[in-house]
Amino acid sequence: MAGKQAILIAGPTASGKSGLAVELAERHDGVVVNADSMQVYDGLSILTARPEADALARVPHRLYGHVAPDRIYSVGAWIRDVAPVLEEIRAAGKLPILCGGTGLYFKALLGLLDDLPEVPPKIRERWRNRLAEEGAPALHALLARSDPSAAQRIDPADGQRIVRALEVGEAAGQPLSALQTGRRPGLLEPAACVKLVTAPERSVLRQTIAERFAQMMAAGALEEVAAFRTIPGAMDGSAAKAIGVAELSAVLDGTMARDVAVARAATRTRQYAKRQETWFRHQFDPSWQRLPAPDIVAIETI
Known part of the structure; x- marks a missing residue:
């Protein structure tokens, strides 16, 4: 990994990104940095699939849950937040490993987005x-x-x-x-990064999504939504758009059965993952390595 500025790991939800990031961070003395627009928000660690305690204990993680749920947050805000984090990681002699499902964050990192002003x-x-x-x-x-x-x-x-x-x-x-010129200054040089896209077979991803939402429910997703709804302004912000919030809120309100809510949330997650995968396929150039089995292939070849 000598001479590389960072490892970038993009991919649809539930495709194995977070586990891969931890493995690579351990191998290359790295720090995992969040590049997912939902995982930035506080209050929904279970439903947004933020890294769990064991992963946090294995390697450092940054920019997870650092944004209040009632705050409006943009790719521009994330770039401003991530810039000093990257500098800190480099100054410590470690390798940044940016991991997430928000394609625009990666394009902004590489200088491929429009340079737009901050809106007051x-x-x-x-x-x-x-x-x-x-x-x-x-x-x-x-x-x-x-x-x-x-x-x-x-x-x-x-x-x-x-x-x-x-x-x-x-x-x-x-x-x-x-x-709209597509010339926002980038924080990283594309050629100086290892760029990966986790891309499991769709049937495998569908099964993983179903299993993961069941695990979320067992981990307390319903209770998490109940607590989230008590945060002033949270239900009016972008964080409330996280898949599962509306469905589990309906359960709490008594307007939807629990099993129906779980099925609908899993369906929405599959649809979202399909949109993400399509976006990555069309927006990322061939320099991004697609990994059908990231937990095996990437660890052996990087």
């Missing part, structure tokens, strides 16, 4: 209030006048993306489309 909270809040009051189609009409190119690419019903385009445009003082 007041601007963000104003546009989100307008979305709630006026609806997505009305804001899409505004976007069509101020940034026709961006509006053409965004569905009129996609309120989240419409608001993002409007708030970034206001913060930057120019249209979002003018900022």
Whole structure:
């Protein structure tokens, strides 16, 4: 691993990323750094499949559960958080091992995303209030006048993306489309990284997902959601979108049977994993090594 800046491990949920990261960290004196947009949030360690105590005891882990669940968090915020962490790891003479299922985090690391400004909270809040009051189609009409190119690419019903385009445009003082150059400064050189994608066979992944959600329930996922719902603002933030929160909330409210909730959450997880795998296949170039059996193949060959 001499001369390498980092090991990057991407892949769909339940594909063996975390275990592989720990094994490689032990082999190469590494530190595992979270690159998953759900695992950054505090309050849902079970449902977001954050590393368990035994993994945390084996090697250092960073940027897991460091964000309050009511906070709005973005790829830009993660880049700002991860930059000093990478410097600390390098200064200690260790190897960063970035692991997660959020493809945009990896693209940002490698300088393959747009360089967009941070949106002030007041601007963000104003546009989100307008979305709630006026609806997505009305804001899409505004976007069509101020940034026709961006509006053409965004569905009129996609309120989240419409608001993002409007708030970034206001913060930057120019249209979002003018900022989309794909040239955000990267923190790592692509050629200086080992880049891996965990890619088990779909039938294997489906079985793993079913087994893992059952394990989550046995580990106290229902109780975790009950506690999460008591955190002020948590159910209104992005963390509440974690798969299983809505289903288990329905169980707690008495509107859904436990077995139905488990089945629905497992189905949603399979659908999400399929979308992730498709994204990685289309967005990552051939320099990313695909690993159908990461627990065996990667450890023997890296």
